[in-house]
Amino acid sequence: MNSFLExxxxxxxxxxxxxCSKLQNTISAAAIKANAYGLGYAPVSNALVKAGCKIFxxxxxxxxxxxxxxxxxxEIQVLHGMHSKEQALELINNxxxxxxxxxxxxxxxQEIAIQQSKLLPAILNFETGLGRxxxxxxENLDYEGLNLKYIMSHLACAEELNSELNHIQLQRMHEIxxxxxxxxxxxxxxxxxxxxxxxxxQLVRPGYALYGGNPTILSPNPMHPVxxxxxxxxxxxxxxxAQTIGxxxxxxxxxxxxxxxxxxxxxxxxxxxxxxxxxxxxxxKKLPVIGKISxxxxxxxxxxLTETEFNEIKYVELLGDNITVDEVGKLAGTIGxxxxxxxxxxxxxxxxx
Amino acid sequence: MNSFLExxxxxxxxxxxxxCSKLQNTISAAAIKANAYGLGYAPVSNALVKAGCKIFxxxxxxxxxxxxxxxxxxEIQVLHGMHSKEQALELINNxxxxxxxxxxxxxxxQEIAIQQSKLLPAILNFETGLGRxxxxxxENLDYEGLNLKYIMSHLACAEELNSELNHIQLQRMHEIxxxxxxxxxxxxxxxxxxxxxxxxxQLVRPGYALYGGNPTILSPNPMHPVxxxxxxxxxxxxxxxAQTIGxxxxxxxxxxxxxxxxxxxxxxxxxxxxxxxxxxxxxxKKLPVIGKISxxxxxxxxxxLTETEFNEIKYVELLGDNITVDEVGKLAGTIGxxxxxxxxxxxxxxxxx
Numbered sequence: 001m002n003s004f005l006e007x008x009x010x011x012x013x014x015x016x017x018x019x020c021s022k023l024q025n026t027i028s029a030a031a032i033k034a035n036a037y038g039l040g041y042a043p044v045s046n047a048l049v050k051a052g053c054k055i056f057x058x059x060x061x062x063x064x065x066x067x068x069x070x071x072x073x074x075e076i077q078v079l080h081g082m083h084s085k086e087q088a089l090e091l092i093n094n095x096x097x098x099x100x101x102x103x104x105x106x107x108x109x110q111e112i113a114i115q116q117s118k119l120l121p122a123i124l125n126f127e128t129g130l131g132r133x134x135x136x137x138x139e140n141l142d143y144e145g146l147n148l149k150y151i152m153s154h155l156a157c158a159e160e161l162n163s164e165l166n167h168i169q170l171q172r173m174h175e176i177x178x179x180x181x182x183x184x185x186x187x188x189x190x191x192x193x194x195x196x197x198x199x200x201x202q203l204v205r206p207g208y209a210l211y212g213g214n215p216t217i218l219s220p221n222p223m224h225p226v227x228x229x230x231x232x233x234x235x236x237x238x239x240x241x242a243q244t245i246g247x248x249x250x251x252x253x254x255x256x257x258x259x260x261x262x263x264x265x266x267x268x269x270x271x272x273x274x275x276x277x278x279x280x281x282x283x284x285k286k287l288p289v290i291g292k293i294s295x296x297x298x299x300x301x302x303x304x305l306t307e308t309e310f311n312e313i314k315y316v317e318l319l320g321d322n323i324t325v326d327e328v329g330k331l332a333g334t335i336g337x338x339x340x341x342x343x344x345x346x347x348x349x350x351x352x353x
Numbered sequence: 354m355n356s357f358l359e360x361x362x363x364x365x366x367x368x369x370x371x372x373c374s375k376l377q378n379t380i381s382a383a384a385i386k387a388n389a390y391g392l393g394y395a396p397v398s399n400a401l402v403k404a405g406c407k408i409f410x411x412x413x414x415x416x417x418x419x420x421x422x423x424x425x426x427x428e429i430q431v432l433h434g435m436h437s438k439e440q441a442l443e444l445i446n447n448x449x450x451x452x453x454x455x456x457x458x459x460x461x462x463q464e465i466a467i468q469q470s471k472l473l474p475a476i477l478n479f480e481t482g483l484g485r486x487x488x489x490x491x492e493n494l495d496y497e498g499l500n501l502k503y504i505m506s507h508l509a510c511a512e513e514l515n516s517e518l519n520h521i522q523l524q525r526m527h528e529i530x531x532x533x534x535x536x537x538x539x540x541x542x543x544x545x546x547x548x549x550x551x552x553x554x555q556l557v558r559p560g561y562a563l564y565g566g567n568p569t570i571l572s573p574n575p576m577h578p579v580x581x582x583x584x585x586x587x588x589x590x591x592x593x594x595a596q597t598i599g600x601x602x603x604x605x606x607x608x609x610x611x612x613x614x615x616x617x618x619x620x621x622x623x624x625x626x627x628x629x630x631x632x633x634x635x636x637x638k639k640l641p642v643i644g645k646i647s648x649x650x651x652x653x654x655x656x657x658l659t660e661t662e663f664n665e666i667k668y669v670e671l672l673g674d675n676i677t678v679d680e681v682g683k684l685a686g687t688i689g690x691x692x693x694x695x696x697x698x699x700x701x702x703x704x705x706x
């Protein structure tokens with residue numbers, strides 16, 4: 001398709017440096033799970049390595065193995081740990097550090113440690129309030145055979161500055177930390193990096209902020225926008241008579257209306273929820289989505305454009321400096337994270353930097 | 354990841370045969386745009402070829418060229434036509450038939466026809482009421498140089514049996530057809546194939562129905578379900594005390610609650626809109642989604658399971674015979690089409706048949 005997604009690797013590197021500037025005696029890893037939030041783990045990790053990042057987090061073992069095949073020199077931590085002895089051996093053989101989320105996962109590693117007669121590097125993730133993954137037993141936890149690199153947990157309400165649960169989780173993390181003297185702690189995601197140093201400990205794990213999402217709650221976004229999604233105009237028309245636009249005939253257009261059809265649809269990650277809500281930008285003007293979004297196409301109201309603009313324009317901005325990932329997420333009733341991870345494979349990715 | 358998507362190619366072939374059984378003196382093509390609605394154009398087209406399908410539709414030129422590289426013998430029609438002379442030449446060189454949607458697109462083809470001194474095969478798509486792509490001029494249309502294989506249009510309200518617009522569009526198609534005597538007509542998508550033979554003409558273009566979606570409006574689905582999405586349980590727990598689950602702490606779980614964490618999230622296409630609405634199936638029981646859906650994980654209420662079931666189970670059904678693509682689409686406030694095209698790349702696809 002002619003629509004394309006430009007990803008500015010220099011901006012990702014700059015965002016990593018902004019994160020680091022918030023830190024004191026704390027190292028920043030980078031979350032590049034879900035194919036670096038949809039932006040491509042290979043180029044993104046290259047850019048982050050150049051910016052000084054040495055530790056990367058993936059969600060699954062497959063992602064970790066692919067990243068290891070791509071780069072032999074970085075430290076890789078895999079958030080879901082592994083689900084079998086076979087997967088554990090693959091991680092060990094590829095020098096990947098599992099994040100162990102349960103006593104069952106710990107046991108698998110311990111058995112291998114005994115068989116191989118050596119300490120195995122691992123991270124323990126503790127449940128402190130998110131209720132998703134994590135070890136619930138803390139006292140008398142048996143972790144013999146493991147060389148603990150970090151202990152960690154994850155906030156449920158990092159986006160809410162004054163959430164009581166944040167303070168409870170932080171308190172629990174401190175209590176757990178006392179049981180593991182000398183073991184560094186990994187705790188903060190993008191939001192909590194920017195909310196308070198109290199959450200920083202020894203290692204932070206930004207993700208969304210690196211990709212341009214706003215990690216602060218009520219403040220202007222301190223990060224650089226990273227993506228620019230350019231929707232190609234496949235058809236321009238000025239209606240000769242009133243008619244409806246799109247499936248279900250739900251938008252009534254008038255005679256004389258200027259309309260663009262864009263080669264981009266929900267199969268490319270432009271969420272159908274953006275019907276009656278989304279807009280594109282061109283010449284600093286908003287072009288509202290009209291009619292239902294199709295699988296491969298969408299329509300825009302281009303009435304705001306002057307005749308010259310209407311005739312000259314070839315692409316509209318669907319995401320970028322003028323319409324951010326956060327804004328589109330909000331319009332779709334979701335979050336910018338989902339906007340990023342939904343970006344489809346059909347749209348060509350062009351990397352800058 | 355351990356979650357996996359099983360795609361039954363025999364069922365896709367069976368669905369194609371069901372479509373054909375509705376036809377009389379009409380040929381059925383197959384829409385395999387958007388990577389065969391997310392299911393993989395290569396295996397899907399192979400299965401459809403074996404079932405007797407000879408004509409395939411893609412949306413973009415890239416898709417058409419990839420499909421041609423995969424199969425030299427099928428007829429390929431590309432819905433968006435092409436956007437430049439270069440793309441036109443690529444289509445011509447690869448024996449791909451463009452669907453021309455505007456007089457501008459026709460002119461590009463005519464110029465090449467003159468240069469190459471031969472008639473070029475093409476299809477003309479006319480705007481009859483969808484307002485998306487299509488030629489609006491019908492009388493005195495200059496199509497010299499083109500060897501017209503079909504003329505076509507597309508319904509806006511095929512899902513509504515009694516929509517007045519359906520009848521208007523059908524009427525227009527008949528009127529346009531009179532201007533192109535002897536040229537076969539391509540008109541019906543999945544829905545209109547099943548609603549009435551009036552829409553069939555010479556070529557129909559099913560898509561969604563082939564992939565198991567219900568093409569009838571109020572009747573039980575005559576198609577076979579094609580996909581089975583198996584969510585892997587990465588953690589089972591019985592809560593030792595009440596706590597909240599997931600981001601934002603929006604679900605209050607009670608002491609004794611049985612909870613599964615599944616290795617599948619919105620980055621894999623399980624739409625965040627399914628929060629408070631989605632469910633998985635296991636042992637013929639519904640396991641509701643609890644808490645917000647994460648990027649790589651989601652949580653389920655497993656209280657309905659017996660102790661034995663709770664202990665034995667490894668996977669839950671997120672899509673399949675017991676929870677259809679249509680149902681999940683409805684729950685998410687969208688359509689099954691978007692559920693299919695959102696299925697992420699991280700989940701391994703296993704093909705049956």
